[in-house]
Amino acid sequence: MAEIRLEAIKKNYGRTEVIHGIDAEISDGEFIVIVGPSGCGKSTLLRMVAGLETITSGDIRIGDRIVNDLEPRERDIAMVFQNYALYPHMSVFDNMAYGLKIAKVPKAEIDSRVQEAARMLELEPYLDRKPRQLSGGQRQRVAMGRAIVRKPAVFLFDEPLSNLDAKLRVQMRLEIKALQRKLGVTAMYVTHDQVEAMTLADRMIVMNAGVAEQVGAPLDVYANPASLFVAGFIGSPPMNVLSHEIRPGREELDPGAVIGIRPEHIDLVAPGAGLIDFDVAFCEPLGAETLVHGVTAAGDKLVVRIDGADTLPADGVPMGLAIDQAHILAFDASGRRSEV
Amino acid sequence: MEKRVVFNNRWLPYLLVAPQLLVTFVFFFWPAGQAIYQSAFIPDPFGLKTQFVGLGNFEYLFGNRYYLESFSTTAIFSVLVTVSSMSFALWLAVLADRVIKGSSAYRTLLIWPYAVAPAIAGVLWLFMFNPFTGIIAWMLFQVGYVWNHNLDGGQAMALVVAASAWKQISYNFLFFLAGLQAIPKSVIEAAAIDGASFWRRFWTIIFPLLSPTTFFLLVVNVIYAFFDTFGVIHTITQGGPQQSTTILVYKVFADGFVGQDLGSSAAQSVVLLVLVGILTVVQFRFIERRVHY
Numbered sequence: 001m002a003e004i005r006l007e008a009i010k011k012n013y014g015r016t017e018v019i020h021g022i023d024a025e026i027s028d029g030e031f032i033v034i035v036g037p038s039g040c041g042k043s044t045l046l047r048m049v050a051g052l053e054t055i056t057s058g059d060i061r062i063g064d065r066i067v068n069d070l071e072p073r074e075r076d077i078a079m080v081f082q083n084y085a086l087y088p089h090m091s092v093f094d095n096m097a098y099g100l101k102i103a104k105v106p107k108a109e110i111d112s113r114v115q116e117a118a119r120m121l122e123l124e125p126y127l128d129r130k131p132r133q134l135s136g137g138q139r140q141r142v143a144m145g146r147a148i149v150r151k152p153a154v155f156l157f158d159e160p161l162s163n164l165d166a167k168l169r170v171q172m173r174l175e176i177k178a179l180q181r182k183l184g185v186t187a188m189y190v191t192h193d194q195v196e197a198m199t200l201a202d203r204m205i206v207m208n209a210g211v212a213e214q215v216g217a218p219l220d221v222y223a224n225p226a227s228l229f230v231a232g233f234i235g236s237p238p239m240n241v242l243s244h245e246i247r248p249g250r251e252e253l254d255p256g257a258v259i260g261i262r263p264e265h266i267d268l269v270a271p272g273a274g275l276i277d278f279d280v281a282f283c284e285p286l287g288a289e290t291l292v293h294g295v296t297a298a299g300d301k302l303v304v305r306i307d308g309a310d311t312l313p314a315d316g317v318p319m320g321l322a323i324d325q326a327h328i329l330a331f332d333a334s335g336r337r338s339e340v
Numbered sequence: 341m342e343k344r345v346v347f348n349n350r351w352l353p354y355l356l357v358a359p360q361l362l363v364t365f366v367f368f369f370w371p372a373g374q375a376i377y378q379s380a381f382i383p384d385p386f387g388l389k390t391q392f393v394g395l396g397n398f399e400y401l402f403g404n405r406y407y408l409e410s411f412s413t414t415a416i417f418s419v420l421v422t423v424s425s426m427s428f429a430l431w432l433a434v435l436a437d438r439v440i441k442g443s444s445a446y447r448t449l450l451i452w453p454y455a456v457a458p459a460i461a462g463v464l465w466l467f468m469f470n471p472f473t474g475i476i477a478w479m480l481f482q483v484g485y486v487w488n489h490n491l492d493g494g495q496a497m498a499l500v501v502a503a504s505a506w507k508q509i510s511y512n513f514l515f516f517l518a519g520l521q522a523i524p525k526s527v528i529e530a531a532a533i534d535g536a537s538f539w540r541r542f543w544t545i546i547f548p549l550l551s552p553t554t555f556f557l558l559v560v561n562v563i564y565a566f567f568d569t570f571g572v573i574h575t576i577t578q579g580g581p582q583q584s585t586t587i588l589v590y591k592v593f594a595d596g597f598v599g600q601d602l603g604s605s606a607a608q609s610v611v612l613l614v615l616v617g618i619l620t621v622v623q624f625r626f627i628e629r630r631v632h633y
């Protein structure tokens with residue numbers, strides 16, 4: 001059990017700075033998700049916490065120690081890799097017992113710890129098998145088991161679900177969350193999937209191009225994105241962005257400034273009855289909901305989320321958009337949130 | 341999914357494999373057959389007529405002290421060459437795997453010795469260790485060690501082993517390096533996080549995962565030590581002193597082409613053929629089982 005503090009972490013490869021100073025405090029037992037598009041530095045950040053990458057400047061604290069110069073094995077962490085990184089020549093049991101054997105844990109205790117983890121992860125029937133004889137989901141569990149038997153202070157997950165198929169991913173997501181809750185271990189989890197981030201995180205760090213754009217609880221980040229990037233990255237479909245002011249009685253936006261509105265905060269009404277009109281281009285019925293795509297008179301593309309039971313508007317017809325003005329967010333020309 | 345090529349012309353497939361079959365026949369089956377045939381005869385001293393002796397050549401061989409000694413010489417020689425060239429190559433590969441800057445230049449340099457013909461390699465080492473003019477022999481003399489591989493069988497063995505192993509190191513190095521680079525980095529990182537030190541990771545993760553490469557190289561190196569080292573031995577020691585470096589394949593040459601005893605030489609070839617066959621089967625049957633593919 002430990003808290004993690006990142007203080008002004010920077011990383012350079014040669015002369016290129018890829019991580020530009022990240023600060024974060026992760027409290028004991030918290031599940032924190034680092035989310036961002038590929039190449040934003042999220043995996044690098046995690047690997048720096050693990051000790052697999054050096055940090056160029058700043059401090060990483062785990063518990064009350066500064067771990068900057070400690071070897072991975074001295075940091076009291078466990079990591080689950082994207083490709084699981086199981087030892088292919090060892091049985092499931094040996095894979096999980098490897099770290100304990102090195103730590104010279106007594107044999108009886110190794111046995112009981114591995115058995116306990118196997119029971120928790122439903123791996124008991126597979127303990128004698130080699131990793132190649134397991135399915136993707138089972139391998140994932142072995143990787144988890146290898147992490148939990150060591151009872152580390154911190155779990156690190158590097159996109160652990162991205163090699164699984166969609167259905168298994170949803171299931172494993174729930175299991176990881178339940179397991180972390182049960183063990184109460186601080187967890188850092190890297191993903192590019194904003195759904196994983198929303199569902200798993202106590203708090204999330206949204207990263208973009210080596211910068212932490214926003215740190216906060218998932219629903220806070222969703223409702224109050226600090227920047228246009230966060231508004232577009234978190235939420236599917238992303239927030240609609242309009243280049244013209246639509247709220248009555250307001251001045252036109254500054255050049256480059258935009259306003260944003262989530263698809264679920266718009267209702268379709270008769271033409272002329274809403275704040276603005278748009279022409280329906282096409283609909284995507286998803287069952288529980290339908291996404292209606294269209295273009296406003298000013299040329300902005302826009303998506304409206306309506307109830308799946310509603311009748312679909314025909315392609316090409318004009319519709320009015322009723323928008324709850326309280327949910328309209330404004331962003332200045334630099335993409336930061338502005339308070340109007 | 342098996343991919344099958346279908347030929348419309350029924351002769352074309354035979355035509356296409358013919359060159360390979362021809363080469364195998366002319367350079368393997370035919371000489372091997374000749375060796376088996378000739379091993380049952382002894383020629384007269386002038387090669388004018390031959391006499392059928394059945395298994396007489398073999399009987400004579402296995403009662404011959406020099407031939408039996410040649411067996412143990414070959415065993416010592418092959419084990420030394422294989423172990424030293426493979427372990428040294430592995431050590432170099434592990435180091436090279438960690439090099440990032442200038443790694444391609446480093447690798448290219450390490451591969452060069454493989455381009456040297458065995459006879460040339462022999463001469464190179466001979467120059468360095470020549471008891472009268474060799475620079476290393478001179479250096480050894482300066483520190484009070486007398487080097488003369490023409491007189492000392494142990495020194496002669498050491499020299500041919502060194503020259504043979506040196507030539508094979510680059511080949512082994514290449515395969516070991518490729519094998520090391522094929523090991524997923526994250527597996528090694530996982531072991532590092534699990535607390536394993538570098539040596540622990542090497543012996544428990546890297547070495548076992550490298551075993552297919554090691555096994556392949558073991559087979560190749562034993563065969564190399566048995567046959568391809570002829571040139572090295574011929575240039576450095578000619579099997580001497582006192583037969584101390586006469587390995588089986590050198591004895592085939594020495595008895596057959598120097599001693600002109602073609603029947604015995606043929607019989608020795610047959611013994612070698614059987615021996616290598618057995619060795620290969622043993623390697624595949626017993627060692628391959630412990631290999632993790």
